[in-house]
């Protein structure tokens with residue numbers, strides 16, 4: 001087996017992370033810029049954290065080209081609100097376009113061809129074409145530095161969830177209808193076209 005230390009260039013560490021932790025779900029995060037315009041960007045360092053309170057987390061890194069904080073965390077720290085929109089295969093191309101690194105204040109909804117719609121509780125817009133939306137209030141920030149390659153964890157408390165009726169049956173989200181996509185290494189994406197199920201051996205059964 002090959003082994004590597006992690007004290008080399010951050011780009012090498014990054015390649016190991018994105019090549020081994022996959023497929024990664026994608027959060028399409030909508031925020032408001034300080035002038036009230038929309039900002040939209042995808043993040044695949046993204047996970048669920050807590051059911052009660054309902055907390056989700058994602059990790060915007062420092063921009064490797066400029067060493068600056070990305071617009072999404074900047075806005076969240078400033079005004080404390082964001083929407084996480086779930087990414088289905090039908091909107092993958094638009095989501096990729098939303099990752100374009102536009103100057104601060106330019107609206108990625110426009111370049112991506114996605115439609116902003118009002119949220120119920122918070123000011124940032126939801127993405128109409130996404131089938132699940134989480135309206136979030138900023139909870140925590142854990143920063144690992146201010147240099148290119150440094151990440152940070154941003155958590156949000158979900159204050160409202162919206163689900164398109166087409167993917168929701170008998171209180172469950174139907175994966176085959178949601179058609180979520182994931183991110184892989186480099187420019188790779190994943191389709192979730194096949195699932196398999198396994199019963200779990202619970203503690204009570206082991207003790208029998």
Ligand SMILES: Cc1cc2nc3c(=O)[nH]c(=O)nc-3n(C[C@H](O)[C@H](O)[C@H](O)COP(=O)(O)O)c2cc1C
Pocket residue numbers: 026039040041042043044045046059060061062070071072073095096098099100101102183
């Ligand atoms: C599918 C996808 C996933 C991405 N995941 C991340 C991520 O987890 N962290 C990150 O810092 N950038 C990620 N990026 C890059 C950001 O989307 C990109 O830097 C974007 O311009 C940031 O926008 P902002 O400055 O408006 O926040 C991803 C890009 C794509 C296409």
